[in-house]
Amino acid sequence: MIEVRHLSKNFGSTVAVKDVSFDVSRGEVLGFLGPNGAGKSTTMRILTGYIPPTEGTARVAGHDILEDSLSVRRRIGYLPEWAPLYGDMEVIDFLRFIADIRDIPPGETRERIARMVKVCGLEKVVGRVIHHLSRGYRQRVGLAQAMIHDPDILILDEPTSGLDPNQIIEIRELIKEIGRDKTVILSTHILPEVSQTCGRVLIINEGSLIASGAPEELARRFEGRGIVQIAVRGAPRETIETKLAAAPFVDAVRSLHSTGDGLHHFTIQGTETGGLGEKLFRLAVESSWTLAELHVEAATLEDVFRRLTRGENA
Numbered sequence: 500m501i502e503v504r505h506l507s508k509n510f511g512s513t514v515a516v517k518d519v520s521f522d523v524s525r526g527e528v529l530g531f532l533g534p535n536g537a538g539k540s541t542t543m544r545i546l547t548g549y550i551p552p553t554e555g556t557a558r559v560a561g562h563d564i565l566e567d568s569l570s571v572r573r574r575i576g577y578l579p580e581w582a583p584l585y586g587d588m589e590v591i592d593f594l595r596f597i598a599d600i601r602d603i604p605p606g607e608t609r610e611r612i613a614r615m616v617k618v619c620g621l622e623k624v625v626g627r628v629i630h631h632l633s634r635g636y637r638q639r640v641g642l643a644q645a646m647i648h649d650p651d652i653l654i655l656d657e658p659t660s661g662l663d664p665n666q667i668i669e670i671r672e673l674i675k676e677i678g679r680d681k682t683v684i685l686s687t688h689i690l691p692e693v694s695q696t697c698g699r700v701l702i703i704n705e706g707s708l709i710a711s712g713a714p715e716e717l718a719r720r721f722e723g724r725g726i727v728q729i730a731v732r733g734a735p736r737e738t739i740e741t742k743l744a745a746a747p748f749v750d751a752v753r754s755l756h757s758t759g760d761g762l763h764h765f766t767i768q769g770t771e772t773g774g775l776g777e778k779l780f781r782l783a784v785e786s787s788w789t790l791a792e793l794h795v796e797a798a799t800l801e802d803v804f805r806r807l808t809r810g811e812n813a
């Protein structure tokens with residue numbers, strides 16, 4: 500549905516997007532994850548035809564974003580980072596206005612607006628002036644304008660920013676629902692949001708794509724580098740601790756507590772190589788200790804994000 504090839508965007512000497520390529524299939528909900536200034540919004544603005552890339556190409560539903568930007572815009576619903584709402588219009592008039600510029604046939608306008616009001620929970624504010632709305636309601640109006648022409652593709656730049664926790668859940672549910680038969684790209688800083696709504700995530704840092712995959716797949720790639728908790732008996736605590744700390748695959752050892760039955764608990768941070776649990780098991784056997792417990796703490800998407808955006812590779 501979306502094909503992005505070697506996109507780059509420079510603003511003067513600032514490299515906002517650097518050689519980014521990816522594909523999105525129909526019905527996929529793809530998340531852009533990255534720290535501030537990573538290039539998420541810039542990539543979205545290129546895909547929606549608002550700014551041209553410096554280099555590279557992209558096709559949306561078969562249309563080239565540069566050669567056929569009008570067709571691209573027709574197929575896309577876009578919620579920009581700063582929704583350009585007409586502040587002095589009432590919500591209902593604004594939606595009528597958008598329906599008109601989106602070429603919705605007059606006979607269908609009323610029904611489409613009613614549907615958006617319902618889907619986005621705007622019943623209470625249809626008669627209010629947009630200026631007077633809270634941030635969360637303005638965001639809902641932004642979503643309504645993005646979806647009013649029933650586009651195949653939705654590009655949502657931080658759709659849940661500024662919403663309260665209840666609204667966040669509602670909007671996430673809504674996006675999941677929409678994602679069943681539409682293609683969605685959304686950006687966010689909120690990690691649980693990605694796991695909950697997106698089938699696949701692209702991690703972007705300093706303009707480059709540094710990892711991609713299903714949220715759980717990315718987390719899995721990091722297991723074994725993470726942290727293992729063990730309980731060992733068979734030698735004094737200090738002896739075990741010294742030997743663990745000296746092992747080449749161990750980065751740090753923290754002694755937790757010892758119990759009356761001679762069981763010593765430790766938390767161990769591995770070095771970069773995988774299979775920490777297995778190596779600890781072998782070390783225990785070689786040292787004639789009893790490894791009574793071993794618990795590998797699964798890496799979370801948050802660990803993955805923090806490590807990657809600090810310069811480690813997956």
Ligand SMILES: Nc1ncnc2c1ncn2[C@@H]1O[C@H](COP(=O)(O)OP(=O)(O)OP(=O)(O)O)[C@@H](O)[C@H]1O
Nearest residue numbers: 510513514515533534535536537538539540541542
């Ligand atoms: N119109 C512009 N002119 C100059 N520089 C820009 C412009 N738009 C974006 N940039 C720069 O490009 C880089 C990427 O910005 P972008 O807005 O795409 O980041 P982002 O990932 O959306 O960040 P955030 O999470 O803060 O929204 C930043 O360094 C930003 O300052």
Ligand SMILES: [Mg+2]
Nearest residue numbers: 539540541580
């Ligand atoms: Mg942004």
